[in-house]
Amino acid sequence: MTELLKKEIETYNAHKAELVGQSKGKYVLIKDDHIVGVFDTEMDAIHQGYERFGNVPFLVKQIVQVEVPLNFTSNLIRA
Helix, strand or coil, X not given: CCCCCHHHHHHHHHHHHHHHHHHCCCEEEEECCEEXXXXXXXXXXXXXXXXXXXXXXXXXXXXXXXXXXXCXXXXXXXX
């Protein structure tokens, strides 16, 4: 997935300082190398992404100073 959204993640990282300074805790919508907008809720950002771009990859990310890694496991994966 990171390869799929590589350009979007690079765009976020390039603008992270200004985003944190202006909109910490909100959600940013990024498509390619363009910051589409900042939204109060994750669902608002996702809805806008689907409305503008359809069913294609785009990044919705919470604007935070420190990234907290998330780990997911599934009982559907078998060894």
